[in-house]
Amino acid sequence: MEALAGPLALILPVVAVAAAVHDVATYKIPNWMSAVLLAAFIPAALAAGMEPRAIAIGALLGLLALFAGMGLFAANLLGGGDAKILAAMTPFMGVAALPQFMLFTALTGGLVALIFLLARKGPSWLRARGPGWRRRLMTPGEPLPYGVAICVGALAAYPAGDIGRVAFGG
Structure with missing residues (x-):
């Protein structure tokens, strides 16, 4: 199982990048991305040498x-795909990296909001150019792709967790 530790541990970073790109382009994070993470967690945790208690x-x-x-989805503060990818990434963080994950996600979310607030107030001719997904991102009043913040938070915190240490040789 040790031979699989590295490849299994790399599933989260690969899915995180794919989910962030998909969220920017479509405002959706497909369910299969969360399902892949859920299916990979226990094998990745076992391969990383985590104890059953830590896995639980x-x-x-x-x-x-x-x-x-x-709850955030019900309050219309988070998209459904965002809620699912957040839940699927959290077990990979474990107790050790969870505070960093939440902090990095919140900070990145604030930065994303600020960037889009400023960009959406820019000249209308600039907002009207580019492919459809870019024009939608630049449209005032459209939601923000918060999945990007979740994925960046996960990537930033992951090396501090038990599985992430295996992926990044920590």
Whole structure:
């Protein structure tokens, strides 16, 4: 199982980049991306040498993140795909990297909001150029692709977690 540790640990970064790009282009994060993470968590955790208790705690943290995400979705503060990818990434963080994950996600979310607020107030001729997905991103009043912040937060915090240390040789 140790031979699979590195490849399994790299699943989160690959899915995170794909999810962020997909969110920017479509304002959606496909369910299969969250499903891949959920399916990979236990094998990746076992390959990384995590104890069963730590794996169970990671799964519980993911469930709690799902409930929090559902609440934010119900309040229209987070998209459904964002809530699901947040919940699917959380177990990979474990207790060690969870505070960093939440902090980096919040900081990146604030930065994304500021960038789009400023860009959307720019000249209309600039906002009207480019492909359809870019024009939608630049349209005032459109939602923000918060999945980008979640994915950046995950990528920034992941090396501090048990599985991430395996992926990044920490």
